[in-house]
Amino acid sequence: HGKFAVLGLGNFGTTVAQQLEELGNEVLAVDEDEERVNTLAEEFTHIVSADVRDERALEELGLGDFDAAVVAIGENLESNILCTLGLKHLGVPRVWVKAKSPAHHRILSKLGADRIVHPEFEIGVRVAYSLNYPFVLDYISLGSDYFVVELALSETVTDSTVGDLELEERFGIELLALKRGDELIRDEKTVTALREGDRLVVVGKQVHLRALADIL
Amino acid sequence: HGKFAVLGLGNFGTTVAQQLEELGNEVLAVDEDEERVNTLAEEFTHIVSADVRDERALEELGLGDFDAAVVAIGENLESNILCTLGLKHLGVPRVWVKAKSPAHHRILSKLGADRIVHPEFEIGVRVAYSLNYPFVLDYISLGSDYFVVELALSETVTDSTVGDLELEERFGIELLALKRGDELIRDEKTVTALREGDRLVVVGKQVHLRALADIL
Numbered sequence A, B: 001h002g003k004f005a006v007l008g009l010g011n012f013g014t015t016v017a018q019q020l021e022e023l024g025n026e027v028l029a030v031d032e033d034e035e036r037v038n039t040l041a042e043e044f045t046h047i048v049s050a051d052v053r054d055e056r057a058l059e060e061l062g063l064g065d066f067d068a069a070v071v072a073i074g075e076n077l078e079s080n081i082l083c084t085l086g087l088k089h090l091g092v093p094r095v096w097v098k099a100k101s102p103a104h105h106r107i108l109s110k111l112g113a114d115r116i117v118h119p120e121f122e123i124g125v126r127v128a129y130s131l132n133y134p135f136v137l138d139y140i141s142l143g144s145d146y147f148v149v150e151l152a153l154s155e156t157v158t159d160s161t162v163g164d165l166e167l168e169e170r171f172g173i174e175l176l177a178l179k180r181g182d183e184l185i186r187d188e189k190t191v192t193a194l195r196e197g198d199r200l201v202v203v204g205k206q207v208h209l210r211a212l213a214d215i216l
């Protein structure tokens, strides 16, 4: 449970602020656009209109006592950068900033931004991988080329059991669980007959996962 | 290996097109802004300038034969929507579209968009969760409140072994692997002495994962 500020209330900033509040944190939402602040007044416990380029404004808002701040200003590079500088100068421990280009990223790095976020790039990579591997619904990289992957099943394998797929023997892949709707089947996973809509949660090396994806 | 078109070359569109090409696909990159197309000419095998609102232009580019198309136009709602309509009308099997609001999303749904992407919202959620759970470096939801999570370790646990943490007995959490740099330790994971910078890859229910996060 922490004290967070979000500066700039576009789609990204509004989402961060709302989610943090839902998770039980104290959130201060800030935007210079009074119309925007009025529109969002119902959504937030603490919301205020201010120009965050101004370090004195940041100080007056008490931002020096916050655990973290998110600079979510997009188009205005100057405001984004000046706000980042001001927050670090006030001693905010974690300042995360949305960047719009590699050059912007380099500047923010030098100014001490603790984490730099590129939403369009990060989701762009995920979209490309999802299009390329249509059966992969979600994944995390474990390093050493290992991934935990949630795979959709094709019709060809329904009515078999997971045991029939021989994931370990044929592909060197370990099955963690079978996901059916909102249910997770872990104990009888190998003997359960597969149905349409089921998903496999597996772990293995990329080359083995691709071999499996080819037969799905 | 497929045939993909990306319409609109902002940060998101450019990323999708580049990643798809790197993954070995045939990619056609399209933008109406000739300056943009000239700037990106070196980056893509196939890049062309065209106004994608015009269904005849889409047809002339042969888009009816593509496996999938990504509509990556941001600000211009009309262009985004007309392009989506045109692609579905040409029979492109998978049309994925970047949306800028819930209202835009509803319109795209009705027009038959196969997947609708909200980069600022999706990354906004991830940022909020990362700020709220600072030890969680990555995760996938398995359903039934189970998550696979990559956790950073705090200094308090280095020099213990994973076995000392008694993840199963104390927390009901299963350890999948220990991640050290780019290396994944799976076989001797329970007896390996933990070092600073190590990460644990675990699976368990959210309430148990939080209990673990509290002692890290």
Ligand SMILES: Nc1ncnc2c1ncn2[C@@H]1O[C@H](COP(=O)(O)OP(=O)(O)OP(=O)(O)O)[C@@H](O)[C@H]1O
Residues within 6 Å of the ligand: A007, A008, A009, A010, A011, A012, A013, A030, A031, A032, A033, A036, A050, A051, A052, A053, A072, A073, A074, A075, A076, A079, B120
């Ligand atoms: N100096 C400033 N002080 C406070 N707020 C600011 C300042 N400059 C810009 N903003 C606010 O930041 C918000 C987000 O900026 P902008 O709309 O440029 O970002 P965006 O990248 O398009 O947003 P998103 O992609 O998250 O929807 C705007 O509502 C704007 O009013």
Ligand SMILES: Nc1ncnc2c1ncn2[C@@H]1O[C@H](COP(=O)(O)OP(=O)(O)OP(=O)(O)O)[C@@H](O)[C@H]1O
Residues within 6 Å of the ligand: A120, B007, B008, B009, B010, B011, B012, B013, B030, B031, B032, B033, B036, B050, B051, B052, B053, B072, B073, B074, B075, B076, B079
């Ligand atoms: N009718 C059209 N035909 C082709 N390209 C178009 C059309 N309308 C807009 N575009 C292009 O789409 C590209 C992306 O649009 P825009 O810059 O509005 O999106 P954005 O959401 O700000 O981008 P991103 O967030 O991905 O950087 C622009 O380069 C623009 O030239």
